[in-house]
Amino acid sequence: MKKYVKNFKVVDNIRMGDLYGLLKLAPIDGIMPDMLPGQFVQVYINCRDTYLRRPISINFVDKLRNELWILVRDAGKGTHHLLQVQRGDILNLVLPLGKGFSIKQGGKILLVGGGVGVAPLLLLGKILKEQGCLVSYLIGAKSKEDLLLIDEFAKYGVLYLSTEDGSMGEKGFVTQNKILQSDFDLIQCCGPLPMMKAVAKIARERHIDCEVSLENMMACGIGACLCCVEDTVSAGNVCVCKNGPVFNTNDLKWEN
Amino acid sequence: MGKLKVSIRGLELKNPVMTASGTFGYGEEFADFFDLSRLGGFVVKGTTLNHREGNPYPRMVETPSGMLNAVGLQNHGVDYFINNIYPRIKHIDTQIVVNVSGSTVADYVAVCEKLNDVENVNAVEINISCPNVKQGGMAFGTTCTGAETVVSAVRAAYHKTIIVKLSPNVTDITEIAKAVEAVGADAVSLTNTFLGMAINVETRKPYLSTITGGLSGACIRPIAVRMVWQTAHAVNIPVIGLGGIMNGRDAIEFLLAGASAIQVGTANFIDPTVTIKIIEYINDYMLRHNIDDVNDLIGGML
Ligand SMILES: Cc1cc2nc3c(=O)[nH]c(=O)nc-3n(C[C@H](O)[C@H](O)[C@H](O)COP(=O)(O)OP(=O)(O)OC[C@H]3O[C@@H](n4cnc5c(N)ncnc54)[C@H](O)[C@@H]3O)c2cc1C
Ligand SMILES: Cc1cc2nc3c(=O)[nH]c(=O)nc-3n(C[C@H](O)[C@H](O)[C@H](O)COP(=O)(O)O)c2cc1C
Ligand code: FES
Numbered sequence: 001m002k003k004y005v006k007n008f009k010v011v012d013n014i015r016m017g018d019l020y021g022l023l024k025l026a027p028i029d030g031i032m033p034d035m036l037p038g039q040f041v042q043v044y045i046n047c048r049d050t051y052l053r054r055p056i057s058i059n060f061v062d063k064l065r066n067e068l069w070i071l072v073r074d075a076g077k078g079t080h081h082l083l084q085v086q087r088g089d090i091l092n093l094v095l096p097l098g099k100g101f102s103i104k105q106g107g108k109i110l111l112v113g114g115g116v117g118v119a120p121l122l123l124l125g126k127i128l129k130e131q132g133c134l135v136s137y138l139i140g141a142k143s144k145e146d147l148l149l150i151d152e153f154a155k156y157g158v159l160y161l162s163t164e165d166g167s168m169g170e171k172g173f174v175t176q177n178k179i180l181q182s183d184f185d186l187i188q189c190c191g192p193l194p195m196m197k198a199v200a201k202i203a204r205e206r207h208i209d210c211e212v213s214l215e216n217m218m219a220c221g222i223g224a225c226l227c228c229v230e231d232t233v234s235a236g237n238v239c240v241c242k243n244g245p246v247f248n249t250n251d252l253k254w255e256n
Numbered sequence: 257m258g259k260l261k262v263s264i265r266g267l268e269l270k271n272p273v274m275t276a277s278g279t280f281g282y283g284e285e286f287a288d289f290f291d292l293s294r295l296g297g298f299v300v301k302g303t304t305l306n307h308r309e310g311n312p313y314p315r316m317v318e319t320p321s322g323m324l325n326a327v328g329l330q331n332h333g334v335d336y337f338i339n340n341i342y343p344r345i346k347h348i349d350t351q352i353v354v355n356v357s358g359s360t361v362a363d364y365v366a367v368c369e370k371l372n373d374v375e376n377v378n379a380v381e382i383n384i385s386c387p388n389v390k391q392g393g394m395a396f397g398t399t400c401t402g403a404e405t406v407v408s409a410v411r412a413a414y415h416k417t418i419i420v421k422l423s424p425n426v427t428d429i430t431e432i433a434k435a436v437e438a439v440g441a442d443a444v445s446l447t448n449t450f451l452g453m454a455i456n457v458e459t460r461k462p463y464l465s466t467i468t469g470g471l472s473g474a475c476i477r478p479i480a481v482r483m484v485w486q487t488a489h490a491v492n493i494p495v496i497g498l499g500g501i502m503n504g505r506d507a508i509e510f511l512l513a514g515a516s517a518i519q520v521g522t523a524n525f526i527d528p529t530v531t532i533k534i535i536e537y538i539n540d541y542m543l544r545h546n547i548d549d550v551n552d553l554i555g556g557m558l
Contacts, residue, residue, distance in 0.1 A: 003288040005529055044526065051473060052318050052525055094528060219316050219323060220525040224281035226301070226327045227316035237309050237330055242285075 001096060003222065004033050010089045011067055017145045019074045020116065021083040022059070024067045025091060032066055037124035038100030038190075038213055038246045041070065042221040044092040047081040054078045055218050055241070057119040057190075058096065060126070060152070071148060073116035097221050100124075101211055101246050106132045107185035111157065112174055112199050114140045114191025118148055120213060121190060125156035136160060136184075140174030140195070143167050175199060184208050188246075200249040210249045216240040258542040259549040260535070262296070262517050264494045265442035267379045267417040269296035269351055269517055272550060273507065273535050276498050276521035277302055277355035277381060277421075278327060279472075282341050283348060289528040294535065296517060297351030299381050300337070304356075305363045307333045317454050317463035322473030322500070323522060324452050326466040329357050334367045338374055346376045353419065357383045361409045368414040378416050382407060382441075385423030385448035397423035397448075400435040411440035419496060422446040422487075424476075429483050430490035437491045445496035445519065446487060447480045473522040474500045481513050488514025488555055503530070504537020511538075514555040 008025035015021050027033075035058050042053035060069040074080045085091065101124050109128055111121045118139055125135050135157030141147045144167040153159060160179040161169025170177050174191075175198040189199045190213040203210035216228040223242030230240050232251045238244070260271035275283075277299040283292050292298065310330025317324050331337070337354070345352060354377050358364040368380055384397035384406055396402040407420055420436045422429055424447035433444050449470025454463045480499025488495045497515025501507050502523045510518045523530045538550065547553060 005289060005527070050318070051321055052323060217314055217316055219325070219522075220279075220285075222281075222285045222528065224285040225279060225316070225325070225525060226310065226330050227325055229310070229313050229315065229330070231313070237313075 001034060001036070001039075003094065003097065005092065005094050006033070008068065008091050008093055010085050010087055010091060011065075012087060013083070013085055015083075016148055019146075020148055021072050022149070023070050023072060023082075023085065023091075024062070025070065025093075026065075026067050028090070030066065032061065032068065033096055035061055035068075035096040035123075036100035037103070037127050038120045039096040039098050040120075040221075040245060041068075041093040041095040042097060042218075043070075043082060045078045045082050047078065050078040050081070052219055053094065053221065054082070055097070055215075055221055057213070058123060059119045060122045069122075071116060071119040094221060098241055098245050099243065101188050101213070102186075103127055103131060104133055104186055108134045108136070108183065110136050110138060110179070110182075110184040110187045112138045112140075112187060112189040112191070114174060114195040115142075115146060116148070117191030117195075117213070118153070119190070121188070122149060122152055122156075124188060125153060129156045136179060138162070138174050138177055138179050140164075140177070140191070173198070175202060186211070189213070197254055200252075200254060203249065211246050212249055212252075213245045214240050214247060215245065258539060258547060259551075260538065262551060262554075264379070264419065264496065264517060265417055267297075267351060267442075271296040271535050271538070272511065272515075272517040273531050273538070274298060274351075274353070274496070274517055274519045275524060275531060276519040277383065278325075279521040279524050283345050283352070286524070286528055290532050293349040295350045295531055297353055299353040299355050299519065300341075301331055302329045302355045302357045302383055303331055303334050303337050303367060304329055304358060305334060305366050307331070307336070312465040314463060314465055316469075319452070319454055319471065319473075320475060322471055322475035324454055324464060324469040324471050325449070326464040326469035328466070334370050338370060342374060342377070351379065352377050353379045353381050355381045355383050355421070356410075361406055364406050365409050365413045368410050372413075372415055379419055379442075380410070380414060380416070381419040381421050381445060382410055383421045383448070385421050385425075397432065398426050400431055403432050404435050404439050407436045407441050408439040417442045419443045419445050421448055423448050424479065424483055424499075425451045430486050433487045433491050437493050441493060443494040443496060443516075444487060444491065445498060446483055447476070447499045450476055450479070472500070474502050476500045477502075477506060481509055484510055484515050485513040485557070501534070502526075504534045504541065507534045507538060508541055508553065511550070511553045512555070512557040514557075516554050
């Protein structure tokens with residue numbers, strides 16, 4: 001899939017609580033590159049405190065309005081600055097990067113997301129639904145305020161929610177949610193590493209295929225620097241930015 | 257359009273802008289962004305005799321105006337390069353330089369011997385300066401005898417242009433430059449990364465799996481410019497300048513300091529098209545300053 005360095009105009013910056021924002025971006029030249037769910041962009045953040053670009057998942061592509069959505073969590077210097085952009089500002093992106101999630105043609109799929117890790121699951125759910133899959137979402141967060149884009153997810157699948165404080169959905173971690181006891185053809189997961197490892201473990205015990213999206217530290221994002229490697233069963237150290245960020249957990253050397 | 261051609265002792269570059277080893281993959285990674293044949297040349301990832309897995313993750317951390325890396329020369333070995341990668345890139349109409357690393361002198365020689373017959377590779381860049389491998393690497397580049405031993409052995413084995421990439425982690429880089437010139441290096445490139453380190457104060461752990469790593473990016477530029485200027489005065493062979501070049505202005509600065517060509521490294525991560533902008537900037541600069549031939553800029557500091 002051809003990669004571009006492209007300028008986007010900020011169409012909207014929707015603040016969601018203290019920590020999150022949804023940025024809606026339109027390509028200046030009007031031409032939206034083809035993208036797949038699970039792929040990501042490298043954003044240039046024009047601020048004194050950052051040097052390299054920052055990798056951010058493709059949250060959604062609104063074909064009708066010709067908008068690319070990214071969901072950003074304030075995690076430090078760069079993302080904090082990124083969340084301050086205003087309507088009309090220009091952002092420079094390198095995109096689309098990496099290989100996305102696999103797209104099943106039908107079947108029962110569970111999409112598990114935690115925190116800002118829900119980001120890539122929106123476009124994924126839409127595409128899977130279009131392919132005739134039966135999509136369920138299991139979304140977990142600390143509290144109600146951290147459950148993002150719930151209404152959007154509801155358009156493409158059945159929602160199961162977990163919050164650690166019980167303020168919405170089942171109380172506890174996603175891994176404790178009853179829906180994980182049901183049968184699925186594939187689980188696709190993105191969130192904090194401990195969550196993904198726990199989900200992978202359950203999937204393995206229940207003989208369900210499982211894909212996760214990794215967030216290794218990146219410099220180039222295009223497979224040129226070999227900084228972002230993950231040790232795999234099939235090929236040793238591979239670049240998460242190029243061979244991932246999505247991996248089948250059978251290929252990862254996660255303990256237990 | 258001014259004259260942009262430069263020559264590195266037999267290695268003809270259509271312009272002085274190259275890319276630095278380890279920051280440009282095998283060129284292919286950038287093919288979507290621009291026509292690679294517009295480059296003066298590109299230097300591929302550090303290549304060793306045998307496959308190397310490199311260092312464990314994490315391998316990088318951002319630092320003020322730069323980054324530390326500890327990749328550790330991950331590559332599939334020279335045979336894989338020749339049989340699998342080279343056939344895919346050999347048609348690109350630019351100079352392809354192979355960066356060579358080893359743990360022993362025999363390793364360097366074996367890799368260079370194999371590269372002799374690779375038609376469209378007209379030069380090797382001997383990396384005696386990698387801070388990220390335990391054996392060899394930088395060890396050869398920090399003493400005159402170490403550097404001489406590697407370069408004279410490679411000179412006997414390799415028939416095309418030999419560029420020696422120097423480590424900045426030495427007391428006097430000009431001593432090493434003079435030593436490799438004396439045993440037959442055609443050119444020197446400098447600098448490689450500076451040995452550095454960063455600690456996460458919250459977790460009290462080092463950011464890199466190897467604790468120390470190589471510092472690159474804009475933050476090293478003034479030191480690199482100084483070293484290029486000193487080295488250009490100390491040797492008679494061409495000097496290729498690099499270290500923190502982010503834009504056209506920075507590239508000109510290195511030429512004025514005495515570099516016959518420049519390499520762009522970390523900046524490729526921030527703007528994959530930066531090299532093309534640098535070439536265009538050099539051209540505009542020459543027009544603005546009434547300079548017909550880029551060679552007139554080399555060492556042109558007043
Ligand atoms: C493929 C991929 C997709 C991602 N998608 C999203 C997304 O859709 N939305 C979102 O908000 N974030 C996403 N991230 C994480 C995001 O890239 C980091 O939060 C961001 O780089 C932090 O930059 P900063 O300048 O704000 O933080 P810094 O000030 O640089 O660091 C603050 C903290 O963030 C951590 N951090 C820095 N870089 C990364 C990184 N690459 N991955 C994880 N943690 C990091 C640091 O370890 C540190 O603890 C993604 C990361 C990857 C690799
Ligand atoms: C991720 C990374 C990998 C590198 N790998 C190599 C390598 O394999 N061989 C080598 O000679 N130099 C390597 N270098 C050093 C660069 O080629 C260059 O000398 C250095 O980064 C300074 O230039 P810069 O500041 O423009 O990046 C690497 C640098 C980085 C950042
Ligand atoms: S971030 Fe450079 S190879 Fe993945």
